[in-house]
Amino acid sequence: MNTMRKLVAQLLLCVLGGGLLTACSSEEEMLQIPEGKGYVKLALNTDMGFQTKAVDESYYRNLENYMIDITNSEGVKVGTYTGTTIPTEMIELNNDTYSIKAYCGEDKAASTKTMYVEGIQNFDINSNQVTKVTVNCAPVCARVKVIYEGMEEYFTDWSATFNTKALDESSFVYKKDETDPLYLKVNKNEKISVNFSLTSTTGKRTTIDKTYELSPNEALTITVKPTIDSGNLGITIEINDQTNDIPIDIEIPSDWV
Known part of the structure; x- marks a missing residue:
């Protein structure tokens, strides 16, 4: 009887041992x-x-x-x-x-x-x-921000119109009351064109064309503000390409x- 019990115990250990080995096998090892x-x-x-x-x-x-x-x-x-x-x-x-x-x-x-x-x-x-x-x-895209400073005293309306390859025949107008950044889809080192349109308080309208080079994942800040030189009204456009907070x-x- 003792011999039989020992035999059964040995068989159970073999079965349990085999099961433990299978459970520990990784998915990759078992994968056919x-x-x-x-x-x-x-x-x-x-x-x-x-x-x-x-x-x-x-x-x-x-x-x-x-x-x-x-x-x-x-x-x-x-x-x-x-x-x-x-x-x-x-x-x-x-x-x-x-x-x-x-x-x-x-x-x-x-x-x-x-x-x-x-x-x-x-x-x-x-x-x-x-x-x-x-x-x-x-x-x-590239991130562009246009900031207008002190425009109300000398102008009644102003805007910036952007043209890129992705825009094709259309364009995007960044209006005077726009405050959110503009995300433009561009190619690497793509030259984009920006047309600044301004209407003075006297009703005179003028446009300024600029070209900037942009790549995806770059940021550009454009600051537009009026200047007075010898009594003549002018515009300065400042560029800051160090604001890559995109x-x-x-x-x-x-x-x-």
């Missing part, structure tokens, strides 16, 4: 990757520090406001997620070259209400491999583990 396929596991990190007071920081911190698209080499979307619907399990993909795009906000040529951030990264899926990719998102790089790591 089919031939011609690979697996990815996606996660987003939006712990970012915004440096601007011009937009609602919480909007860009909220995962629910992000969209993530995965596209294959033929341009077909194989996965679309929000920041909160990213699968926690492995994502199976065929061997191919893919592109992941993470984005937030509204993609507009010009806006005083919103900006747009985007990141695109290509990656490959190979047989029996797991790929790790990091997507770095940054604003596609968010700089927004890093959204996508950990494929």
Whole structure:
């Protein structure tokens, strides 16, 4: 009888021991990757520090406001997620070259209400491999602020009209009572044109054309104010390109583990 009890006890230990070994095995170790396929596991990190007071920081911190698209080499979307619907399990993909795009906000040529951030990264899926990719998102716009000082004494109306490549045939008029920053979609080192229009208290109207160079993720402050020189009314336009309080790089790591 004692011999039988010892045998049963040994069998139970073997079973329990085997179960513990299985439970401790990692998901990656247990995963059987089919031939011609690979697996990815996606996660987003939006712990970012915004440096601007011009937009609602919480909007860009909220995962629910992000969209993530995965596209294959033929341009077909194989996965679309929000920041909160990213699968926690492995994502199976065929061997191919893919592109992941993470984005937030509204993609507009010009806006005083919103900006747009985007990141695109290509990656490959190979047989029996797991790929790790990091997507770095940054604003596609430049931030411009026009400040009018002391205009009311000499002028009845004034405005600044902006033209960019993204605006195409249209333009954006930054009116005299506008106080919010303007977010302009621009290319790197793009030359934008600004037309300042002013109407004096005597009814005379004049325009001043200026050109400035801007790139995405840059900021520019333009200060317009009247001057009196020998009794003649003039205008000075001061430029400050050291006020880059637009968010700089927004890093959204996508950990494929």
